Amino acid sequence: MRTRDTNKENSIRKQAIEMVVKEGLDGFSMQKLAKAAGVSPATLYIYYKDRDDLINQIATEISLRLMESSLQGIHPKMSFADGMEIQWKNRLKFYMENMQEIEFVEQIRYSPLYETIRQVIRQKFGDVLGAFVMNAINRGELVPLPFEVYWAVAFAPLYQLIKFHSQGRSHANDEFTISTEMVDMTLKLVLKALKP
Known part of the structure; x- marks a missing residue:
């Protein structure tokens, strides 16, 4: 049995993300990935059972990191406004630092493969988010x-602001860059809309 090589595994993961973002899921295969990563197809099966397992493992890992990052500093009993501000800042930071990984997850989000990931996220983070929301409603x-x-x-x-930023344009402007002022303005409107 061959041992796992962390550097090779990271290289395969990186190449898989790039390929899915660039070509979509339909054009993605283990054969193409092996060729692009410069490894034999047999090497891929040391790390993953099959194509779906590879996609699920990578997308789940990214999604869990996003949720862990989003909830950093959140306590279920904190005020709704403070909790939302922290979540927005955390989510924005994660998205800006991991754009390609987020685009990879977006490719999977509307496929049957995402169901497993959705269940893992709900199971791991549902209680914290649920308590935060229920406490805000009760107060x-x-x-x-x-x-x-x-x-x-x-x-x-x-x-949507992040999407405009990643595209470099919006419907109204040929050039668009997200700003702290814009995010703060949008969050204020969101908080106002969600108040009883």
Whole structure:
């Protein structure tokens, strides 16, 4: 049995992320990855069972790091406004530092492969986020909403600003760069919209 080589594994992971971001899932295969990474196809199977296992492992690891980063400094009993500000700053920082990895997860998000990742995230972080939201509702800081409506209002505006930034343009401007002032302005509007 061959031993795992961390450098080789990291190289394979990096190449897989680049390929999926550039070519999408449809064009991605273990054969192509092996060639691009400069390893034999057999080497890939030391680290991963198959293509889906490789994609799931990488996307799960990235998603867990995103959630851990997002919740850093969050306590379920803190005020809703303070908790949201911390989450927005944490999410923005993670996205800006890991753009390609986030694009990789976005490729997977709308495929059947994402279901496993969604379940892992819910299981690992659902209690913390749920308690934070319920405490805010009980204190009268947050209007009770279906989860999907809450999430769309609470985080979609941030993600849209990040998307404009990653594209380098918005619908109105040929050049766009996200700014702290813009993020703060958007967060204030979000907090206002979510108040009872």
